[in-house]
Amino acid sequence: MYDFVLVFCIFSDTPMALTREQIANIAHLARLALTESESQVYQTSLSSILDFVGELDRADTANVAPMAHPLPGLSQRLREDVVTESDHHERYQANAPQVEAALYLVPKVIE
Amino acid sequence: MSIHGKTLAQLAAGLRAKEFSSVELARLFLSRIEKSQPVLNAFVSVTAEQALAAAAAADKQLAAGEGSAITGVPLVHKDIFCTDGVLTTCGSRMLSNFVAPYDATVVTKLKAAGLVMLGKANMDEFAMGSSNETSYYGPVRNPWNTALVPGGSSGGSAAAVAARLSPVATATDTGGSIRQPAALCGVTGFKPTYGRVSRYGMIAFASSLDQAGVITASAEDAALVMQAMSGFDPKDSTSVDTPVPDYAAELNKPLAGLKIGLLKEFFDKGLDPENEQRIREALKVYEKLGATLREVSLPSLPLSVPAYYVVAPAECSSNLARFDGVRFGHRAENPKDLLDLYKRSRGEGFGAEVKRRIMTGTYVLSAGYYDAYYLKAQRVRRLIADDFARAFKEVDVVMGPTAPTVAFPIGAKTADPITMYLNDIYTIGANLAGLPAVSIPCGFAQGLPVGLQIVGAHFNESRLFNVAHAYQRETDWHLRLPEAFK
Numbered sequence: 335m336y337d338f339v340l341v342f343c344i345f346s347d348t349p350m351a352l353t354r355e356q357i358a359n360i361a362h363l364a365r366l367a368l369t370e371s372e373s374q375v376y377q378t379s380l381s382s383i384l385d386f387v388g389e390l391d392r393a394d395t396a397n398v399a400p401m402a403h404p405l406p407g408l409s410q411r412l413r414e415d416v417v418t419e420s421d422h423h424e425r426y427q428a429n430a431p432q433v434e435a436a437l438y439l440v441p442k443v444i445e
Numbered sequence: 446m447s448i449h450g451k452t453l454a455q456l457a458a459g460l461r462a463k464e465f466s467s468v469e470l471a472r473l474f475l476s477r478i479e480k481s482q483p484v485l486n487a488f489v490s491v492t493a494e495q496a497l498a499a500a501a502a503a504d505k506q507l508a509a510g511e512g513s514a515i516t517g518v519p520l521v522h523k524d525i526f527c528t529d530g531v532l533t534t535c536g537s538r539m540l541s542n543f544v545a546p547y548d549a550t551v552v553t554k555l556k557a558a559g560l561v562m563l564g565k566a567n568m569d570e571f572a573m574g575s576s577n578e579t580s581y582y583g584p585v586r587n588p589w590n591t592a593l594v595p596g597g598s599s600g601g602s603a604a605a606v607a608a609r610l611s612p613v614a615t616a617t618d619t620g621g622s623i624r625q626p627a628a629l630c631g632v633t634g635f636k637p638t639y640g641r642v643s644r645y646g647m648i649a650f651a652s653s654l655d656q657a658g659v660i661t662a663s664a665e666d667a668a669l670v671m672q673a674m675s676g677f678d679p680k681d682s683t684s685v686d687t688p689v690p691d692y693a694a695e696l697n698k699p700l701a702g703l704k705i706g707l708l709k710e711f712f713d714k715g716l717d718p719e720n721e722q723r724i725r726e727a728l729k730v731y732e733k734l735g736a737t738l739r740e741v742s743l744p745s746l747p748l749s750v751p752a753y754y755v756v757a758p759a760e761c762s763s764n765l766a767r768f769d770g771v772r773f774g775h776r777a778e779n780p781k782d783l784l785d786l787y788k789r790s791r792g793e794g795f796g797a798e799v800k801r802r803i804m805t806g807t808y809v810l811s812a813g814y815y816d817a818y819y820l821k822a823q824r825v826r827r828l829i830a831d832d833f834a835r836a837f838k839e840v841d842v843v844m845g846p847t848a849p850t851v852a853f854p855i856g857a858k859t860a861d862p863i864t865m866y867l868n869d870i871y872t873i874g875a876n877l878a879g880l881p882a883v884s885i886p887c888g889f890a891q892g893l894p895v896g897l898q899i900v901g902a903h904f905n906e907s908r909l910f911n912v913a914h915a916y917q918r919e920t921d922w923h924l925r926l927p928e929a930f931k
Binding site for chain 2: 352356357360361362363364365366367368372375376379380382383384386387388389390391392393395398399400401402403404405406408410411412413422425426427428429430431432438440441442443
């Protein structure tokens with residue numbers, strides 16, 4: 335495995351290098367505020383991770399269906415759309431940073 | 446033999462025989478936890494008061510001849526399981542103030558079986574790590590040598606059982622997080638089939654891979670606890686409605702005729718030669734017990750790590766979107782608007798590795814890249830699962846090493862994420878294919894524990910307990926304790 339990683343790094347024709355703008359865009363999509371030094375670290379490490387996972391391209395997956403569930407023949411179970419929970423909002427909201435009149439408070443969205 | 450050195454099965458028998466009480470056991474292990482904490486840092490919370498109350502209740506049950514086979518035995522929960530009224534951090538600053546408002550199903554079931562919770566085990570942040578160095582609460586240290594990592598992400602659980610701070614700890618395994626730390630700490634780590642144990646109240650990382658299991662001293666102990674925590678749960682939509690067999694019934698079945706597949710791809714150049722030696726010796730023990738060995742090849746298996754590092758971060762980026770600084774968890778000070786609140790709460794609340802995985806996952810799921818990364822990885826995942834399915838037509842179990850090396854020094858692999866990711870090279874396959882697997886101690890290399898990994902067919906946990914237990918009847922590696930914790 336280690337050899338195989340090394341070989342890939344040497345012969346990969348198009349090393350994946352993310353730009354600073356791409357890192358900023360990913361961080362925005364993920365709603366993460368990053369410091370300048372964090373952005374630099376992720377620019378390097380995400381690029382090397384994408385290089386590493388680029389190895390998947392070598393597998394022939396023509397006619398292979400993507401696997402969405404780890405158990406053969408099973409899929410996500412559904413239940414009747416009926417109310418099964420009782421009201422626990424006071425308990426749950428005890429963990430909230432800011433609550434008023436059973437409502438979660440956030441900064442004003444509409445002026 | 447010391448009381449703390451006993452297996453869970455022996456402790457349960459001792460409780461029934463009134464050799465000691467549950468309160469005495471709780472006090473004994475609580476005092477070991479307290480002494481160990483400055484050295485190992487295996488715990489995020491210790492719940493002494495609740496433990497003594499639960500132990501007193503267990504003693505009453507035992508006196509009345511009631512309770513389960515394991516009532517009164519102490520246990521530790523990985524801090525990924527919600528525990529009603531108790532801090533549940535998942536190893537993160539994000540949840541440093543989160544007091545769970547309900548019990549996970551695993552917690553409910555083990556409470557009902559009479560187990561006494563002593564505290565919550567430290568772990569890699571949101572179970573993302575292979576060394577327990579990503580925890581916001583500081584690294585856990587390996588009881589065999591405190592300069593070394595215990596493995597991860599269930600590092601606190603593995604260290605706690607290795608140092609006999611508890612006879613059992615719950616754990617979770619997304620890419621090897623039960624088996625790899627069990628191997629590095631010289632204990633037994635059991636991951637059941639995907640869907641066997643409810644994940645209700647278990648904080649999600651990668652939902653098509655996550656599964657709960659246990660870390661114990663022996664396979665027999667693992668069977669006893671897994672019996673109590675397995676089974677269908679309507680509250681978890683991935684829980685499978687299939688009966689749980691009596692694991693004890695098959696535990697002592699003779700191994701004559703057992704067909705063992707040696708995973709060719711596991712004996713690669715990355716495997717330390719001394720570790721390989723220990724694995725080969727363990728295989729000889731199985732041959733002596735009447736099993737036959739044959740090599741099996743899973744040609745797509747070398748792609749398991751790259752496939753995993755697309756699928757797991759993708760699912761993590763989606764699951765961790767719930768941490769928004771609004772409903773629970775960390776919230777940044779003085780947000781200027783809602784976007785700023787989201788971004789800074791998440792930026793401050795998550796640690797470096799968690800953010801790296803969220804970023805990776807966000808990228809591979811983003812418009813234009815979804816097919817090339819995520820769908821491609823899910824196709825490769827099927828190739829790997831098909832490889833395993835073919836192997837199980839020829840053999841009953843497959844065996845190989847759990848980890849490529851013994852425990853490594855704290856800080857040795859933190860600079861390069863890919864070096865760290867490759868620790869799970871032998872364990873990830875079972876997660877991608879949803880298979881049950883166990884790691885058991887099989888000797889020492891450079892004075893440190895080595896783990897033998899055994900992978901079984903879907904829902905064939907009984908066979909794994911049986912095969913692991915047969916080895917532990919012939920050997921005593923699983924009963925060895927680190928010098929400082931004897």
